[in-house]
Amino acid sequence: MSQPQPERGHMMPRRTFNRWVQNPVLEDYALRYAPKSFRRWSEWTVMNSALGGIAYMADFAIGGSVALTYGFANAITSILVVAAIIFLTGIPIAYYSAKYNIDMDLLTRGAGFGYYGSTLTSLVYASFTFIYFSLEGSVMAQALQEFFHIPLAIGYLICSLIVIPLVMFGMTALSKLQVITQPVWLVLMLGPFIAIAFKDPSAFSHWVQFGGASASGSHFSSLEFGLAAGVTLSLIAQIGEQVDYLRFMPNLSTQNRSKWWLAVMFAGPGWVILGAIKQLGGSLLASWIAPAMGSKAADEPIKMYTQAFHTVIGSGYAALALATFFVLLSQIKINVTNAYSGSLSWSNFFSRIFHSHPGRIVWLFLNVGIALGLMEAGVFGFLNTVLGFYSNLAVAWIGAVVSDLVINKGLLKISPSYIEFKRGHLYNFNPVGFGSMIIAAGVSIAAFFGAFGAVLQAYSPFLSIALAFVLAPVIALVTRGKYYIARENAFEKSDRHHEIHKHSELPNEIICASCEFEYEKVDMLYCPFHKAPICSLCCSLESQCHDMCKAEQSTH
Template identity: 50%
Template structure:
């Protein structure tokens, strides 16, 4: 849908413009880049919640928990995981609520939460980076399983673990929700059974776990080591954006479904961190067991496939233990990497479309995201995991904490930011210094601290730099700018109400005169040059901006 669009007669658009047809077909499948209408959101709160939680079936948590424990000891790792849990839950709650309540993904939430229409492009790149880093990490774990069980060389296993995902992600939410719901019970059984067996039959492993001092052998609590461990764990903070890619399909909240709606929002939104923390602790527990009880296991103790294989072999025949270990790895990696690939393709497409005003199709960027992940796998990113995740955590934390701070302080307490999120072109300024400036400062200084630029004493505290600045800068800048850079205009030219009697986005339909499809009220604006309406995606691809409403008079 390019705005050569805007200069063509409306009757010629659908026939002549391939870009229009591509964008329309794909966005009607999963509402890429836009508001998810209630006419499409037919899933129950339970199905949406389970689908979102299915995306956290990854085994990277086991590797992360093992790595931070091996590096810093059990005590510091556990305190670091606790910090990770508290920070993720507190920052994840407001952004998850906004996605579920207003049916938009985290990028669209970010636009209206202090970043501006183009300002949130940089956060999209941060999120896309998250998806291919963790796709590569999960793909590496899957390749390790394929090598162990089927003797497939790692380099070939990386390619297999990448290519198998592509066809599963093409059709968006409809296929992903079915996949996640049906595979979750088997995954739970395969993951929980060996851990329970180990605790029951080898109770001494619990004492070994708490006594483990890590490679440095310091033992006991050390604040610097705890914060370094927390920093690695907090690299997962952007996972809330993947949860939101599912939560945006929550049904409207009504008095009848209110309890279920809130339960699944909390469980599948910020509540994902409790499951993640448990997996990290279990991963460390299994790693310590291997180090203490299995000869020559130090080099493989942080690899989930070996962790589970060793435990399965304690109570199952060798062939069955190998089969189940490989099955667990494959199921887990497919469940998470379809989400990584799907969310990454959305993030890249969104950024590209806004910057170039051209919609190439989400499938193009699905391929781009998978290719980057494959390159990382072939470069053996697993061997320097802590450094990658520790660096990334500072950028991810700066983004999510700033958005959460804007929602809590600027929207609800100071009331300087509009309470209802705005994401449409023409309604927002290109850049808002409140969120955009806060994120750049928080990320820049925390990354500088992470690499020792502020001194070795400050280096372990880089997560606190990102979190602290991310919390305090948005309200400070909102007060300094008097909130005037949030909305470019307040009237979208449509007389119909935006929300129903329960505060849910309206289900009224209007026709877009550019692409000739009906969309719901929150996705539409009045066209500046025609006595008609235009949808948000056609506005995004309007190259000459003749559909875009002007700024309000000062």
Template identity: 50%
Template sequence: MTVEDVPVVDRPATAAPGTGQAMTETLEDYTLRFAPRSYRRWTSGVVGASALGGIAYMADFSIGAGIGLTHGTANALLAILVAAAVIFVTGFPLAYYGARYNIDLDLITRGSGFGYYGSVLTSVIFASFTFIFFATEGSIMAQGLRFALGVPLWLGYLVSTVVIIPMVIYGMKALAKLQSWTNPLWLTLMVVPLAFLVLKDPDSVRRWLTYEGSAGSGVSTAAVMLGAGVCLSLMGQIGEQIDYLRFMPPKTESNKRSWWASVVLAGPGWVLFGALKQAIGVFMAVYILGAVGSAAAVEPIEQFTGVFRQMMPSWMIVPLALMLVVLSQVKINVTNAYSGSLAWTNSFTRVTRRYPGRLVFVLINLSFSLILMEADMFSFLNNVLSFYSNCAIAWVVTVATDIGVNKYLLKLSPQRPEFRRGMLYAVNPVGVVSFLASSVVSIYIYFGLFGTTLQPYSPLAAIVIAAVLTPLLAIVTRGRFYLRRTDDGIDEPLLDGDGNPNAARFECQVCGQTYERPDVLASAAGGIICSLCLSTDRTGLHVLPVQSV
């Protein structure tokens, strides 16, 4: 079938109910689909800066402080470095695919070993990441409101949740402006006080480096791995970075340097900034430990108040510390709410073939977050993150291994990403089995079911199992469960001469809108259909049959 042969027809009786609503809402943020070139008008630098604005969260300071106070500075810094190295290496192929092919991490996961329905598992994992970290940041903001204004914690939790709703409903355009405009102020409030403190009290660096923690056991492999397990819970952050990077402009000869710089820094490079904040969290906790005690030393509002007290009049301390905490919470939680709504919408639409609208899942995600905050999740934050990190590691390492090894080394997984219904098998055992085995075994290890000696090494087990099983299963299955079809019924190539997604436009016979080439395929009922209308087709009449060998 050629482009000229495709008939354009009126919406048939078999059109999916609610398709018009889906089409209207996704024109803003392309919730469940490829982000077209016609929408991606930002430069590489703007997209990169917006993505980095999303890592302004304060949880890094609490994570670093918690690890440092327990295991000492040396173990904490080694744990942070180990986790950062793993996150960078595994995040690179994911960020590249998101930016190059303009799809989010769920769409990448579908064609990287999981299948069309198999990636629902990882969408739920990612959605959990967003509301766990929303609750973490919301708790930090509530602590700031209580410290500065005397607001009860329960009310602070509610305020920190409700204030995000109007900011997140407008999608990427609003988020890009918010992040870009607030980055300079956030950096100033963050960097200047710390630089002043080190210059004023150089001995604080020595006290920080020699602090041995409450355990006081010196450098220990077990302590390093326990700390790294907490830090590795942040692996899911690459999904939020990709929610920005999918709007990168096409990579060309003229912009390739800025394109690569933005992808690397705002993709896996986020962890460089995150690791620095964790190390600073250890430093500030050690610095103010004697003044506020170990319990409060992990709270960012206490940390920055202690630092500000050394450099400015007393009347400025609390307002500036509160401004920093609130600004950081807003910057990251608009991203948490946005990304979480995408993940829930993706899962719900595929399973039910109904699209209720992204705003519904913004509210659902925030409700989960509020419940966690009211349950005082912050008091046992490191335990929650240590448990959760096993699932996040299993997912990210599986997808990264499929891209790096199965696609480029073994060539058993198709290099060109595929996410459309009917083109993929429902479930691909390569990714699903690897992910489940890695998650289950590492969680068993974490809870000590294989003995206390192995218990600290659950993150390492998750990495090794996923990295080994993913290529092994691809070899055993000979890559048979990746693609249900290789021909989508349209002769126009998916990629242009530069390897970027083809910008040629086609009209969907169901919703009547035009979409770019990667987002459409032939309908079994005749004509062309877009990927979202196909996802919501409850009759199955538009789904192409299995391609004969």
């Protein structure tokens, strides 16, 4: 039942949205908390949908590329070490996002970055989605060229446009797509490796002895290990795409505790287990086909799987057809996720900058357009360089967020125990996360370009994550946690965000004075400009208030 609406202090026209924004299936709560009424999927469905996006072939390309460049020992150790780092950093992010039903942007706001401070991370995250969309689209276009003889430039366009209709319908369509295709994809991915083990077991001994272009051959080199790890560490931002699904988890309760935790762990940090297996598989296949095809083509997944399926079924044409089908299926499964997550991150970015929200669908087209431009520019040919540079930014962001969640919230208790994401309750910039990321990324990028010598150049991403992780609690202690909460939430003083989630019943709904729709209490705040409750989205889009709510608070 709705609560009575207080008298409004400013009689302004009702805020209206276009049909895309008003349709929850299309909009998918892009800029706000995902309400219980919309989260109708089971733990299993959410987990399977999140893991469906891990079908991407870039893992095979990355594994093949680092093996061809740095040799077996450096490739394998970098893949395993980075997988451990990604798994550990993903645990707190997955937990807080699933518990509070918010995406990566809203989580970042409340984990030390502030309202406008997280615009930088929205750009970093958006960059991740269109960089990997372009890499996955390039792999897909290579398959179209190999089988259908479609020129790459046209293939890039086809691979970009084909995902748009699926992504328009958000979680509703994506969950069905991932559930239906997952069994087929798993069989096609694993089958060739089993066949190689029986029909050509020498491939594994050749893999162990493979040196690629490494100066150390198949032996370990600390410098080349660091360079290889920098490429694979760029995948640390993948947790953001997992969170875009995990925010639809049902509430955690005593009845579903085991299922809930299992789903969160597998769909959150657990993605990297499958990711690391695929990278290892890519390095094996690249070393296997390199003698026949040359190193230039050996990191192309379509070439890897064509040869692998040829081992299984013998026929060259049938093997190419099956490999093409597998690559196309894999790339559609991941690029719908890349495009979807990109539309969310751009929505969050532009809503804060321009106080306008034309709908998630508009930013879907922007994200796909940027990715298409990168594909046409030949981004796949610069795989190691692009990912090595990007990882310096990504790990600084993730390192700062994880440090705040684990140390500042968990150990020091200096950060609020709950996640506050609403503009009216946050400082515009919180130096804890924002400052630590800027410093860590700046120093590590300088190291990446050789400012501090060859060793730190190779280990610049490790320098980035270490600095961010250490600086976040240091800055929090120096500032005494002053910049987390700008003002208390009148609706949540005695009923905190985390306490609301302990109840199985639907929280009370309140009418927003601006758009006049009903929203759950978690998504509402009191606005002194309107002199009434408004929803978090209307608060973000309000351009006339000039943050008077926080200005009033600072005078007390």
